[in-house]
Amino acid sequence: MERPNVLLLQILLAEKRTSLAVLRTGAAAFTLALSILAFVPAMSQFYPLPTYSLVAIVSMCSFLLALGAYLVFRSIRRIRFFDNTIQGIERESPALRRLVPTPGSSKTPLYQRLARTLRVRRS
Secondary structure, three states: OOHHHHHHHHHHHHHHHHHHHHHHHHHHHHHHHHHHHHHHHHHHOOOOOOHHHHHHHHHHHHHHHHHHHHHHHHHHHHHHHHHHHHHHHHHHOHHHHHOOOOOOOOOOHHHHHHHHHHHHHHO
16 A cells, blocks of 8 residues: 555545535524524614614624625535545545445445454354
């Protein structure tokens, strides 16, 4: 197994995890903005809000919506890029295939073989 490919693979997987965290943050910002926009009209019947505070709330929510949408779309683009790059590295180095999970499975072939061995020993 070539050492530079393993190091590159580790870096790409770390970047993918970072993009997943950004995706989660973007979804949270988007959800927060929608929650505030739903909450303000419901509470305005109990507490009258001045016009300038409504403008501030709506502008803050529109900023959060735009930020959340940007973060989500950017992270999805980056995750696709990292997945394609990882698949290219796997094609170049077949020895790495047993270390990286196949699409649709969270288990690596090495993990599956170890789990089968442990099941056979328990029986």
